[in-house]
Amino acid sequence: MSIPVDQWLQMLEDAGSEPTGESRISRYLQSSYDFLAEGKRVLGRYSNLTKYHLDRFKADELSTARAPGRVNLIGEHTDYNGLPVFPMAVNRDMAALFSPRNDRKVVIANTEPGFAERCFDIEESIPPYPTGDWGNYCKAAVQGLLDHYRQKRRGAERFRGFEATIDGDIPIAAGMSSSSALVVLCALIFLSSNRLDLHTTAEGLLELADLLAGAERYVGTQGGGMDQAISLMGASGHAVKIDFFPLRIRTAPLPENCSIVVADSTVKAAKTAEALDKYNRRPVECRLAAAVLKRTFSEHYGREVPISLLGDLKEEKLAITESEIWKIADAALHEDPFTLEEIAGILGQSAEKTAALYCKRRNGSIFPEPAEGFKLQQRYRHVIDEGRRVEQSVRALEEEDISGFGELMNRSHQSCRDLYEISCPELDRLVDISREAGALGSRLTGAGFGGCNVSLVESKQVEAFIHQVNKAYYRDYLGLEDREFGALIFSCQAAGGASVFAGA
């Protein structure tokens, strides 16, 4: 089910001369990109990718796949707490050309010279590269799918590998999920190379999104499921509200007269061990807060109250009225940070056991108690209010209340900065400048500690907005030269989810 290379080259050429044409590649590209607006750029990328791939691999036939990055409009660090997020997939992606192999090797090349080629074998348990290696995202996808199919009694020896060349245009380490897009892309390539169809139905996509969210923990982060879900299930022109446990999606149309502008603070939210720990501390604190609340509620009601995530604090789940829930929860968490000792005392168990239960990193080691203690109240407040802001944002968009939505974005940034403490001086400055430049709402987006901000801007203002942010942030604040900041700020279109084109 792949495309002979000469046909592929012909299709690319046809698409170039007739961008709205009816050839299969034209139709695939048109359904994947805003081909009329950026057809030239897209074709340029694919030509380059094709040249690289054919130079590197002696392919007679090939297939192509893509997985978009995302920008989260609101709902930060809510996903792993069981509360909703509201992202959109963007017209920036990881794209690949690939062919199945007849053995169990996976060979991945990248058009970006900084990402050296990687090669590994498909086996029951694939050993990771050192932390931070880009090849781990591909291994994560393959390992996740192997684990999934092992449960269905299909062992690693029954899969074949592939060779692929990857080209990405999502800013790296900028909070736009380039790494999850890579995981999704590699998963689609693996599925397609093995003629599996998990990704071809709406139900299968939900299952795949869940599975890949778990699979990405292979690289050492404890993210929720937002990034994989939106990359797989993005909807053109729409933001997507995603709920978790179980995964559900609902689309909401973006306002036609507004644009979503993303600007890179240039602070790299790298996935080094140290950066991972900054990120991983938040889930640890949320789990500890949920454990303290479970204990408090259970004692109060003399029964086991089922709270394992902060998102479980719901009337329907606990059979306790909303007002009671907030009264008890607010009283249970004081403002001063908690020591591990104190939390252990509340839970009625030793500090060692508490750490073993709630403070584990992905690799099994224990996350050390921060010198300033665990900020349970602040994290809890952010998560609960942010979940509410997502619900309010969906309503605001549905009612075309654009300024209401912008205001919610502003409040979200404040909470990310002050309560969840995932901002940094550069992002705060960028957000302030964006508002001064006319954004209706602006906030950091993604995991935080650097990366991008996202702004809601009236479409007719976009040019003036970008001009002003360029001047005030990139030139005056960061001291960059004009030619350095062209690619750092851009308006994004909401794109459709990941796809494969293997001929038909």
Ligand code: GLA
């Ligand atoms: C990262 C994670 C997501 C989510 C965001 C914060 O991108 O991968 O699951 O937790 O951070 O909202």
